[in-house]
Amino acid sequence: MIDRDRLGALLRRERAAFADRNPRSAEEYANAGNLFGRVPMTWMNKNAAGFPLYLATARGATLTDVDGHEYTDFCLGDTAAMAGHAPEATRKAAQEQFANGACAMLPTPDAAWVGKELTRRFGVTEWSFALTATDANRWAIRLLRAVTGRPKILFNSYCYHGSVDESLIVTSDQGPRSREGNVGAPCDVTTTSRVAEYNDLEGLERELAHGDVAAVVMEPALTNIGIVLPEPGYLEGVRELTRKYGTYLVNDETHTFSAGPGGATGRWGLEPDVVTIGKAIGGGIPAAAYGLSTEIARHIGQRTDLDLIDMGGVGGTLAGNALSIAATRATLEHVLTDEAFTGMERLAERFEAGTKQVIDAHGLPWSVSRLGARVEYRFANPAPRNGTDSAKAADADLEDYLHVYLANRGILLTPFHNMALMSPATTEQQVDQHAVVFGAAIEELQRA
Structure with a gap:
């Protein structure tokens, strides 16, 4: 036309x-x-x-x-x-915190408040912080590979999880392949990942049946390829299949946070094992977070072979900095209510x-x-x-x-x-x- x-x-x-x-x-x-x-x-x-x-x-x-x-x-x-540009509560909190130090590598009381509030909104109980949702997803993936001993992560075709290497995989008539334009991939993406179409439970089960998938990382609704909403019963089926095959479920709420105060997880009563989120929670200051279930946190805490403090591959010097946390608290407490x-x-x-x-x-x-x-x-x-x-x-x-x-x-x-x-x-x-x-x-x- x-x-x-x-x-x-x-x-x-x-x-x-x-x-x-x-x-x-x-x-x-x-x-x-x-x-x-x-x-x-x-x-x-x-x-x-x-x-x-x-x-x-x-x-x-x-x-x-x-x-x-x-x-x-x-x-x-x-x-x-x-949250809108320069929301007053976030601006004031960020200015005050910056005047008192932004990057001291020391925790502040605001972090515990933010963790409790994110638990209220999304359900999972133990939180850690990043500066981007890409890093939150990367670190969550590493933890879940460690917990399960499984090498692969499953994604939906044309999903969006930032620049996570493993996520740049799509379906095609010839089978799974790297997403067009993937820059400098460290290896063939099919080595690290599996893929299924969104709203396709049969395709998801076919991939999970291989028994090598540590986690399904998904947006509860696709967003960055255009909004694609779940069909009736689809998200419940994803949760059922991940449990059946011993695979963890990660909800990336970075964009689907628009669904409500607890994102799609809260709005639709979902039960993920991990939630990742970035962008909006800092009100314009770089901030992100990932939340783990109590079970996952307990398993990781018992692993004395995992270096979670120094160079084990999880974390960054600026992650959880006082400025980002102050902005996140102000945004969640006073703006994105x-x-x-x-x-x-x-x-x-x-x-x-x-x-x-x-x-x-x-x-x-x-x-x-x-x-x-x-x-x-x-x-x-x-x-x-x-x-x-x-x-x-x-x-x-x-x-x-x-x-x-x-x-x-x-x-x-x-x-x-x-x-x-x-x-x-x-x-x-x-x-x-x-x-x-x-x-x-x-x-x-x-x-x-």
Whole structure:
């Protein structure tokens, strides 16, 4: 239903308008020759317009670039700023802690409070800290390999667990393979990993039956390939099969934290053995954590052959630093509260309804998926049921057109997909403005 020639012309027009309205960002990008890829981190080159916007200020759900343009920010740092930018309680706690020392390699009382609160929200009882969810997942994987003596980890195809080496595995017609573009893999990923499609219990059991899987590491709902929600009975079946085959279950809640105060684990009453989480819990300060069941912690504690203190492969000098822990406590205690999630979900429902109304009005074969405070529109109806189908449903030019069209009119989506996230600071007016601009973008695309 999309005229590809018209789509191409509109995309070129919007990119030209973007370049015209953002000369300072363009200049900063041109002058960044000593940065690899001209950006602080290469993923910042994932943008629809040819060069990134450069940040001047960000407060709440509003961002201003160096050219002075103001944006409603539905990207929110791809979940890192789900609490909103610079929330007052987190900012104050971080400033106070930094003034009193950030990295002394000594514990602070805030850590015990955070551990207790994470236990309340996610159920698992013993917590340790990292700076990124990637490291939280890496360290949890090492611990579970040690406990089980098994070498392999199972993932869902097109999952997202940061840059964990083992997770970059997908299904194909020829069998399991490395995900396209995997950089410098230390070994063939099939040596370390197994893979099954999300929502496929038969495929999961076939892989677990080999008896060599230490853990299933999964997002309770896929997110970074587009939101893919669980079908009825699927997550219960995963838990049943992992127990049947003596395999531990890890829920990575880094993105699915949007489902509620306890993420999908709390919302859906799940019973993982380990929970990992990062990004949002620090309110913008780097922070992550992994929580272990009492049973796993006891088994590890009894292993005198495991070096958990010095160079055994678990931990980092900055992990659990006083600044990150202070920010995490403030964020969980005062910002991303149970009450805040109620408001965030209400806004997401409003965003979902407005977007669906536009799609239906134009007769598009698209769908809208929502996970608590996170909403995404998909170029397929019904929405894809697994990661491979979700990857096939992508349309790079169409996504770029929508992203740059919205950006030129003051609205930012997450650059990796069509995701919008609500924060405690997001307003109904911002949500409704998205529906207006999104509708205009579709109207222009379909104009004869």
